[in-house]
Amino acid sequence: MxxxxxxxxxxxxxxxxxxxxxxxxxxxxxxxxxxxxxxxxxxxxxxxxxxxxxxxxxxxxxxxxxxxxxxxxxxxxxxxxxxxxxxxxxxxxxxxxxxxxxxxxxxxxxxxxxxxxxxxxxxxxxxxxxxxxxxxxxxxxxxxxxxxxxxxxxLLADVGLVGFPNAGKSTLISVLSSAKPKIADYPFTTLIPNLGIVDCFNYRSFVIADIPGLIEGAHTGKGLGIQFIKHIERTSMLLFLIDMTEQNPKKAFDVLKGELKKFNPEILEKPMLIVLTKTDIDPDAKFPKRIGGIPVYPISSISRTGLEELKHYCCETVLRNN
Ligand SMILES: Nc1nc2c(ncn2[C@@H]2O[C@H](COP(=O)(O)OP(=O)(O)OP(=O)(O)O)[C@@H](O)[C@H]2O)c(=O)[nH]1
Ligand SMILES: [Mg+2]
Missing domain, CATH: 2.70.210.12 (GTP1/OBG domain)
Structure with a gap:
């Protein structure tokens, strides 16, 4: 773009x-x-x-x-x-x-x-x-x-999405913006970063970046490696997308954080959110308010729940930083 x-x-x-x-x-x-x-x-x-x-x-x-x-x-x-x-x-x-x-x-x-x-x-x-x-x-x-x-x-991104493969990153960018990235039910669908523009209020907007999925050991080249993390190095905030069916969300968060830290520890000084995805799979599930001290936002891109709150939070954070 x-x-x-x-x-x-x-x-x-x-x-x-x-x-x-x-x-x-x-x-x-x-x-x-x-x-x-x-x-x-x-x-x-x-x-x-x-x-x-x-x-x-x-x-x-x-x-x-x-x-x-x-x-x-x-x-x-x-x-x-x-x-x-x-x-x-x-x-x-x-x-x-x-x-x-x-x-x-x-x-x-x-x-x-x-x-x-x-x-x-x-x-x-x-x-x-x-x-x-x-x-x-x-x-x-x-x-x-x-x-x-x-x-x-x-365009340089304001908000970066990180998560394991299949966490729903590309799907989220497709419902928040007019970007049409490839979405599929297999890991490593996204091979290069995608950008989308999200409209806020007052004609303001921010740029959101969807990067390829990270896995444990990405810093040693596993999966697609960590090269593309540089595209979210200068964003104002990070969203950690974790599939709600993940057995241990805290562990997933720690693994993702660990990989970013190996790339550049300063990345972790940005504002962060944990976004639990695919909540339509079990609409009655209860989630903690925070994981590892970070606020948790449950969403579903399919049933479109939680998206407005998430967008609002991102707009506030990004526009405050600009
Ligand atoms: N039920 C449900 N499925 C979802 C939701 N969001 C995404 N999915 C599905 O999860 C699968 C992976 O979605 P993607 O958006 O391609 O995931 P990704 O994180 O971009 O994956 P990579 O590009 O491989 O890293 C697809 O089959 C999506 O249809 C959701 O909110 N609910
Ligand atoms: Mg993708």
């Missing part, structure tokens, strides 16, 4: 040339080679900036160039490295080259080096050998990388 896009061309700097030079000094007729190496060309680097919200800047400026490396000099002086071109982009920016995603930036200060500067050439001092004591050989610097990039700004 994208809100903005731009196409730009980036040019990394060329490496500086190596130098051809011989040591010269009065009364020293035959000084050795002393040509220094060229400096490296600058890289083109994108940097996440939480104060930006559009790709507007990249729409007006289409070309970005990093500085070339300086040539080497005599007396074995290496040329200066070219300065990087740094481009600030909003969080949630994705980079594509030839249609393929080559990088993304999700957090403030996060860096993505999109085009590498060329290596500096070697000066003639480096070509000295026992058989050639006065080499005239040197290298020119290498060209920097040049890339045509498509930048896309995707």
């Amino acid at each position: 994208f809100i903005d896009e731009a196409e730009i061309e980036v040019f990394a700097g060329r490496g500086g040339s190596g130098c051809l030079s011989f040591h010269r000094e009065k009364f020293v007729p035959k000084g050795g080679p002393d040509g220094g190496d060229g400096g490296k060309g600058g890289d083109v680097v994108f940097v996440g900036d939480e104060n930006l919200h559009t790709l507007m800047d990249s729409k007006y400026k289409k070309h970005y160039r990093a500085k070339n490396g300086s040539p080497g000099e005599g007396s074995n002086k290496t040329g200066k490295n070219g300065e990087n071109a740094e481009i600030a982009v909003p969080l949630g920016t994705i980079f594509r080259e030839d249609g393929k995603v080559i990088g993304e930036i999700l957090s403030h200060g996060e860096r993505f080096a999109a085009a590498a500067g060329g290596k500096g050439g070697r000066g003639n001092a480096r070509f000295k050998s026992p058989t050639n004591r006065a080499p005239r050989e040197f290298e020119t610097g290498r060209e920097g990388e040049k890339k045509l990039l498509k930048l896309e700004l995707k």
Whole structure:
């Protein structure tokens, strides 16, 4: 789901040339080679900036160039490295080259080096050998990388859904928003994060993210792993979805928390809710008000119970944080 896009061309700097030079000094007729190496060309680097919200800047400026490396000099002086071109982009920016995603930036200060500067050439001092004591050989610097990039700004989520596979995450996002994710009665239906927009009151809204199911050991790569947790790393709150038929909801909650903690312990400092799903299976069941100190919201996406209360709580929490 994208809100903005731009196409730009980036040019990394060329490496500086190596130098051809011989040591010269009065009364020293035959000084050795002393040509220094060229400096490296600058890289083109994108940097996440939480104060930006559009790709507007990249729409007006289409070309970005990093500085070339300086040539080497005599007396074995290496040329200066070219300065990087740094481009600030909003969080949630994705980079594509030839249609393929080559990088993304999700957090403030996060860096993505999109085009590498060329290596500096070697000066003639480096070509000295026992058989050639006065080499005239040197290298020119290498060209920097040049890339045509498509930048896309995707929405970042305000509310993240976590749960075991089949807990009903995708179903919940489908009833709270107009998103139509794939829903099925088998684990790991969701393979990539889905986003949906949920309307609150007063024309306000929030973005909810449904990520693939987590299982115990996900941090070691079990199931689909934990890579996609980064998509909910910057949300304002987390909903832990636990199937009401789960034998031990407290244990399920602890396992899920454990996996998030292994990814980034700070995630657990956000406001959290435990959402017990599928309550239509046993409408008379009684649930604790809290599990592990966290408020419990029983819901059913099928019979549509508890959804308004849940939505209201999320709206309040998210809008308070914005
Ligand atoms: N009875 C009942 N079934 C539900 C409810 N919500 C979801 N289900 C069913 O539970 C199964 C899994 O639902 P999904 O929404 O795909 O679960 P998920 O958590 O997204 O699963 P993964 O993508 O595999 O992690 C589907 O067969 C749904 O129809 C509910 O409120 N009541
Ligand atoms: Mg799913």
